[in-house]
Amino acid sequence: MNPRAVIQGIGHSVPAKVLTNLDLEKLVDTTDEWITQRTGIKERRICGPDEAASDLTIAAAKEALADASMDPMDLDLIIVATVTGDYPFPSTSCMVQDALGAKRAGSFDLGAACAGFIYATSTASAMIESGQCKNIMVLGVDVLSKFVDFTDRSTCILFGDAAAGVILSAEENTDRGVLKTVLLSDGSGGKHIIRQAGGSRNPSVTEGPDAVRNSIFMNGAETYRFAVGALGDACCKVLDEAGLTPADIDLFVPHQANIRIIESAANRLGLPEEKVFINIHKYGNTSAGSIPLGLYEASKQGRLKKGDVVMTVGFGAGLVWGANLIRW
Ligand SMILES: CC(C)(COP(=O)(O)OP(=O)(O)OC[C@H]1O[C@@H](n2cnc3c(N)ncnc32)[C@H](O)[C@@H]1OP(=O)(O)O)[C@@H](O)C(=O)NCCC(=O)NCCS
Numbered sequence: 024m025n026p027r028a029v030i031q032g033i034g035h036s037v038p039a040k041v042l043t044n045l046d047l048e049k050l051v052d053t054t055d056e057w058i059t060q061r062t063g064i065k066e067r068r069i070c071g072p073d074e075a076a077s078d079l080t081i082a083a084a085k086e087a088l089a090d091a092s093m094d095p096m097d098l099d100l101i102i103v104a105t106v107t108g109d110y111p112f113p114s115t116s117c118m119v120q121d122a123l124g125a126k127r128a129g130s131f132d133l134g135a136a137c138a139g140f141i142y143a144t145s146t147a148s149a150m151i152e153s154g155q156c157k158n159i160m161v162l163g164v165d166v167l168s169k170f171v172d173f174t175d176r177s178t179c180i181l182f183g184d185a186a187a188g189v190i191l192s193a194e195e196n197t198d199r200g201v202l203k204t205v206l207l208s209d210g211s212g213g214k215h216i217i218r219q220a221g222g223s224r225n226p227s228v229t230e231g232p233d234a235v236r237n238s239i240f241m242n243g244a245e246t247y248r249f250a251v252g253a254l255g256d257a258c259c260k261v262l263d264e265a266g267l268t269p270a271d272i273d274l275f276v277p278h279q280a281n282i283r284i285i286e287s288a289a290n291r292l293g294l295p296e297e298k299v300f301i302n303i304h305k306y307g308n309t310s311a312g313s314i315p316l317g318l319y320e321a322s323k324q325g326r327l328k329k330g331d332v333v334m335t336v337g338f339g340a341g342l343v344w345g346a347n348l349i350r351w
Pocket of ligand 1: 052053054057058061062137176177180241243244246247250280281308338339340
């Protein structure tokens with residue numbers, strides 16, 4: 024039997040600065056009531072001018088190592104899921120590798136927006152199951168506050184910053200670990216959530232007659248429609264492939280983008296409220312940080328115990344979506 028990728032440790036880091044709905048009322052034409060009703064968000068954490076993705080990620084990585092009681096030299100690979108790394112290059116994962124002194128580890132960043140942690144966990148798990156790696160650190164981080172237009176009320180209310188991640192290790196003869204994964208995408212919907220500047224098509228033309236948007240553009244209604252379908256579909260597919268039903272799930276940790284999207288997926292799956300993890304009111308949508316931050320808080324609150332089956336699901340710009348089933 025192939026080894027399984029089992030979670031050994033978990034860590035997180037969020038910025039100290041809190042941006043509440045009342046703060047946003049002073050920036051754009053919105054209200055706490057509107058934001059709460061339409062999204063479930065009350066506040067989010069925002070990086071300061073000198074803080075960037077690697078600062079949060081390194082702190083989360085150190086906590087995960089301590090939680091796993093693991094030496095950084097034992098890491099074979101570091102994967103950082105992000106679309107808002109410190110720089111286009113070098114990768115944020117290399118900055119983490121250096122800060123940890125993980126001198127044996129390879130490292131790369133993986134870009135799948137809000138589904139980044141799902142994709143990175145799936146990649147790590149396959150590399151462990153194949154025998155290529157024994158210990159892999161998988162982190163999700165995004166600092167979207169730096170790319171939000173704080174005059175655009177339909178996007179600036181949604182996003183916050185966070186990093187969190189896990190260490191996955193090879194274990195033989197266990198029923199724990201990453202059980203099943205599905206990864207899906209539809210590039211034809213790329214235009215619905217896009218940041219146009221900063222890539223090889225529009226390197227950094229954000230001013231003048233050729234200006235393109237440096238900040239996030241989002242077609243909220245279209246994204247909402249996609250998300251409601253994608254979330255439910257990915258969960259049904261991963262359960263089906265694992266031969267499980269929603270009744271086998273102990274905890275559902277979905278990407279925290281909008282409370283209404285989460286509730287509609289939970290209803291479709293017939294999951295009772297107590298099996299659905301929600302922290303969107305405190306953090307907003309933290310993109311690749313969202314799912315591992317949910318896992319972190321759920322485990323620290325005692326809602327995830329050894330042997331529990333947890334289903335995670337993410338969706339985002341790409342469009343991409345996917346789900347993981349993990350026995351904790
Ligand atoms: C963005 C989102 C919250 C908007 O909610 P909605 O119920 O769809 O609202 P609509 O876009 O239909 O807008 C309704 C009205 O509210 C207004 N509005 C938008 N943002 C507002 C705000 N922050 N405060 C007050 N009014 C707002 C709109 O301008 C619109 O006004 P109009 O009818 O006069 O044109 C919702 O579409 C959403 O969550 N989409 C998915 C986003 C997402 O998950 N993105 C990340 C994916 S990883």
